[in-house]
Amino acid sequence: MAAPTTFSGEVWAELRLADARDVPHIYSLIHQMAEFELLTDLFAATHELLTSTLFPTPQPAPFTSFTALILDLSPSPVPASADTVGSLRLDLAASPLADPEAAAFPSPRGGGRVTAGFVICFPNYSTFLAKPGLYVEDIFVRAPWRRHGLGRMMLSAVAGRAAEIGMGRVEWCVLDWNQNAIDFYEQMGAEVFTKWRICRLTGPALDKYKGTGSGSQEEKDAGKAE
Amino acid sequence: MAAPTTFSGEVWAELRLADARDVPHIYSLIHQMAEFELLTDLFAATHELLTSTLFPTPQPAPFTSFTALILDLSPSPVPASADTVGSLRLDLAASPLADPEAAAFPSPRGGGRVTAGFVICFPNYSTFLAKPGLYVEDIFVRAPWRRHGLGRMMLSAVAGRAAEIGMGRVEWCVLDWNQNAIDFYEQMGAEVFTKWRICRLTGPALDKYKGTGSGSQEEKDAGKAE
DSSP, X not given: OOOOSEEOSEEEEEEEEOOGGGHHHHHHHHHHHHHHTTOGGGOOOOHHHHHHHHSOSSOOOTTSSOEEEEEEEXXXXXOOOTTEEEEEEEEOSSSOEEOTTGGGOBOTTOTTOEEEEEEEEEEEEETTTTEEEEEEEXXXXXXXXXXXXXXXXXXXXXXXXXXXXXXXXXXXXXXXXXXXHHHHHHHTTOEEESSEEEEEEETHHHHTTTTSSTTHHHHHHHHHHO | OOOOSEEOSEEEEEEEEXXXXXXXXXXXXHXXXXXXXXXXXXXXXXXXXXXXXXXXXXXXXXXXXXXXXXXXXXXXXXXXXXXXXXXXXXXXXXXXXXXXXXXXXXXXXXXXXXXXXXXXXXEEEETTTTEEEEEEEEEEEOGGGXXXXXXXXXXXXXXXXXXXXXXXXXXXXXXXXXXXXXXXXXXXXXXXXXXXXXXXXXXXXXXXXXXXXXXXXXXXXXXXXX
16 A cells, blocks of 8 residues: 555554664655755765664664654554554544655555654763663654644653653753744743753864874873883 | 872873772762752762663673763873773972862772762764764863863863764763853864753653653543543
8 A cells, every 4th residue: 555645534643663674764854854954064874874873783672772763654543563652643634634755755664654754862861860861862754744743742752751761851952043842842841951052073173082092191101201 | 008188290190981889989979060060959869870870781882872981090100901091191290289088089990099080971873974973971070180181181082082983973061151161172173052952851841751652542542432
C-alpha cells in the first residue's frame, strides 16, 4: 500500500525507535532542517556517517546513547509495538491534509505509512543531581504536518520516557527570537534559562589542540633538557 | 608522604582519568562548586549516585560516555601514565602557594599529591556533522590553585583528546555576565553563541509526563471504546 498524498479522516501518528532502514529519510529530514534554519553550509552528514554513529553494532539500549526516533503517519490504526515511544490520533475530517512529498517519504515499516519527522536525543549528566538527564538535540516535523500537536506529542513522549527511566531532567535549546517556541515550551512546564551561553570549539579552532594533552608538557620539558 | 599545605618551587599538575577511589573528592568538589555558584539548594549528589553513574561496571571507554577527570598537584615529577590526559609544570619559586585544604584532599594516587579540581564531560551529537562531539559539563579548580593556567591546561587537554578521537566539536556553557570567562574562551578560539537559550524540564514539571508516551493514546482510545 503506497502512502497517499492527501490524508483525510483519521490518521494515526506513531513516534518509534528508528533503525538503519530509516537512514535515508533521517538524512533528508536533517537536510530539510538545515534549509529551514538557513544553515546548509554546515551540513556535512552522509548516509554512512549517520549509520555508523546512530546505529552501531551492538546497538546500545534506547536513551542510553545517541537515540534516533522516527515519526510515522499511518492511514490506518497501528498497534503499539516495543518500538513505540508515543502516539497520537489526528482527526482530519474537517480539513484534509496535502503532503506533496509523501511519495518521497514512504516509511520502511510499510502499511501506507509516511515518515514525517524525527527526534535525536542522548543522555547528558547533571553533577548536582549525580544523575543522567536527556538532551534533545533535534525535534523536526515536515512542513505539512506542523500545527497538529505532533511536536507536543513527540516532546511529551520523550520526556515521559526519560522520567520513567529515572533521568533527572530533559533539556534542549531554543533561539531567543522564537517567542512562539518559548511560549510553547514554558506552557509545557519548561524553564528557559536566559543567562547561559553556549561556547563551541570546532573546525581549525579545535584541531589546533591536537597534541596539547598527555605527554606534551613532558615532551617540551625533554626538549628543554636537550 | 602527606601533601604539604604550602607548595613552593616546582609543582607538577596532572589531569588524569578518575576512578571510583576519587568519588569522595569529586563529591566535595561538586559541593564547593555549588557553593561558588550559590546553588547548594540544587545539590543532591551522593557518593553512591556518583559511583553508580560515573563508574559503572563495565566502565565504558573514556570519552564515550560520562567521563570524570581529576586534577592532581604533585610536589615531585609524575611520569605520564595511560590515565594521563594533560599536564603542566608550575613554577612557584617566586611566590609559594598556600593550600589550607590540602590535608582534606590527599589524592588516592599517593606520593604527596593533592587533588585540586575535576572535569566532567560526555559525548553529544551534531546532526549536521553526523558526528559525536564532547560536552564539558564542569571544569572546576579549588580556589588556591586558580589563575595558574590550570583551567586552560584542562580545557586544552580535553579539547585535544576530543579532536584526536575524531569528535567534531567541543561545547560548554558560560554565564553571560562572566566577561572574564567569555574573553578567555574566545581567546582560546571558541565561538560564544548569543542567540540560543537552554530549556529544561525537571522535578514535578518533568514527572507529569510519565505515562504520556507509548500506549497512553491507545489506553485512552480503549477507555473511550468501553
